[in-house]
Amino acid sequence: MPQILPNFSSSVKLKYVKLGYQYLVNHILTFFLIPVMVGILVEILRLGPEEMLNIWRSLHFDLVQILCSSFLIIFIATVYFMSKPRSIYLVDYACYKAPPTCRVPFSTFMEHSRLILKDNPKSVDFQMRILERSGLGEETCLPPAIHYIPPTPTMEAARGEAEEVIFSAIDSLMKKTRIKPKDIDILIVNCSLFSPTPSLSAMVVNKYKLRSNIKSYNLSGMGCSAGLISIDLARDLLQVHPNSYALVVSTEIITPNYYQGSERAMLLPNCLFRMGGAAILLSNKRRDRSRAKYRLVHVVRTHKGADDKAYKCVYEQEDPQGKVGINLSKDLMVIAGEALKSNITTIGPLVLPASEQLLFLFTLIGRKIFNPKWKPYIPDFKQAFEHFCIHAGGRAVIDELQKNLQLSAEHVEASRMTLHRFGNTSSSSLWYELGYIEAKGRMKKGDRIWQIAFGSGFKCNSAVWKCNRTIGTPTDGPWQDCIDRYPVHIPEIVKL
């Protein structure tokens, strides 16, 4: 007992010191301004009203000076307001909920794997080990074509899946936001691995009869971080086009990409990737200021493709039998860690409070000048954000980020539960996680959210949102029927 108490009391003292320091540094301006204002007030009170009037008269204002000053003030204000970047609001978003008939329990997955890969028992065992440790649950969904024995990934089936996912999400979004198809000015669809002609964005234009002068874009091949790339693109477009709506659709179509061979490094995506999609409505209209859920604050993109190892770490190729699949290299986590560090270095100064930045600066100077052996200071991002949405790429990714950013279990709960309930839905997983936080009723006005996504290339992209209004528990959404069962404890290994 005695050895625990001193640690506890010393850590409590340290905590108060830290709190005091943070409060002081973050509100330093207030601390300077208050004495100055008190001083002026005391001076005014001392001088009295007649003295004040005398000082005023002695300034000798004439008409020209007053006019010029006021014109100058108006001119500066106009320039400021015109050059300020437009605020981008996220009006609302909708996530696709797959029907329960598409559910894939572990035992079905393993059974199909055994039936299809009957000549490769080692590959089947590998898949079983991955599945046991994956962090997925029994309710993740695969598209119908993958339920067949053997799977039949035809183009028709892929288009069918795309239509089902994208149109459901967009219908749901239109119902929530009461927007008409004719109002959409910008359309961006991102789907990494399925890119038919005509594109998926053309498919959306055709289905909803969007305007002929719509600005539509289709991003493919950009991996799981393409969702945030689309948001970045939408933001830039909304700066150029005033008074517009942008519809962003993020999805990943599983049907054509189910690896049918037996190479182990390429079987991993089969175990983790699942059906999902999201549709997001962004706006730069002033009238959406009151009804929008979030405001976009920053988007930071980091690309490590210049490094050969990072470029090849998620690589689509043919296996020795000629079957196409995505090869994940063994140093994926290391590269992800480095990409994250790069991204944090850029985003840190934008979002961290002054106290953390100062500490980081001092430690950096200290390491460079005094002693390189000092531990590098990892800024405490928990002070900059209330909620974290880490792309649910796999259990290892979430564990790694939790360790690196020193996050608590509650911060990563949204990511872990999304991985459990929906699997890795690629670019749309961030939106399922956001939906989880809202469904739990944790989203309050003024909360800041950090969305981090990794993708092939190797890219690490972040988006920072600020909550615009307190969001009540939603009555619809993908979590509606199961949120009461969450959070669930996910064991390290699920025995199959």
Place this chain on the structure above:
Amino acid sequence: MAEVSLTCKRTVISTKPVQPGKFCPLSALDRLMERNYLHIVFYYQSTVERNPGELTKKLREAVAEMLSAFPIITGRLFKTPEGHWTIKCNDAGMRMVEARAKGSVEKWLQNLDREKELQLVHWEEMFHKPYFWSTFYVKVTEFEEGGIAIGLSCTHLLSDPPCATMLIKAWADMTLGGKMITPPLFHPLPGRRPGNTNTNHEPYVELIDYYKLSIEKPAPVFNTKQVTIILAFDDEMVRRCITRIAPVESSRTPFEALAALFWVVVSKVKGTKGGLTNMSICLDMRNVLGLDRGFFGNCMVYNKVNGDGIEGNELCKAANGIKEVVRKMDADGIMDLIEWLKERNYQDLPWMNGYDLICVNLEAVDSYSAIFEDNARPLRVSYYIEPAVGEGQILIMPPPAGSRNTFSRVVTITLPEDEVNKLLEDALIQEFSPTILMGLNKMHSSTSS
């Protein structure tokens, strides 16, 4: 001729996940039936115009909902440390095959034989590692010009014909109305109630001996190819048959009358000397044991009927023999058998359908109330208890449409081909003028079903 073409084969999953760690043990009666499997085909007409594949999709969604209540079907076979089969409810799903057929269902039913009918079911023999082997297979065949056939195949380890019919009925209820009228119950066979034992009770030795013999017999020889025909006897004819076997009509059931009739005729056709041919009857014991209609599992018991010394045309004596055995198969007798089976803990697998002529009473099986769409009762329901390796099979089934209390019956007869020919020409059978629903391909069916 490729009349039936395969569209796809998939696994259907239940909509609700199964709680992990659940097991459904198999009873002593279940475990005896390991070598056998069932095929059942339900035929329906189309009531509304539909796109191809639309009805199959609806059925698939309904079956996924239904499977949530049947974790035993989506589970897999697993051997306990004692070496007995049990089902581990691991939520693996059920296989479903979809197919298309040319023509209409009515036309199909007119030109049917055993091989053709078995194209409408899908079956896979038990794998060497049964943990990846689905115990139930459903095949849905849409007819291009109208109609649909639903074929169910399953291992007899888990279900007997009444139980499989209950499954299809549950599926139909789910498709039509979204909920099951008789939800299934999974519980062991009832044991003997403690206070109820009659101290003077003699164990039912004949029944136990019959099972003992069946278990110890060597494997039967698979030689002659068997064919199947289906005959329909209308109400008046069955009543006439009953009157033939007993002056007082009410003391005989249609089963006893028809079973006696066919016992006598088949013996004649086989040329058995010194009595009637060896026959066993198979009865549904659910009512006798007081089980609920939703009971899932095997509950049909076989017993030998004694045909020694009965001459060729002595229908009355044959019927009496059958009635005597039916009477003796009461709750106590069945309990004796079950207890004996549990104690004996055998490891050998009997061929329960493999030797004698088997006469199965499926009268009470409620197949014609499985309605998937409004006002569409099944046109016909066919049952096959496989493998057909014994002397023959007689299945006595309820009539297709109309009232339940009628005495009309449909009889499925499986015998070697030459014996079937002789049976159809037999005077005794002709006396009751059956309608041939499914004959030998050489003969054209005279009237429609």
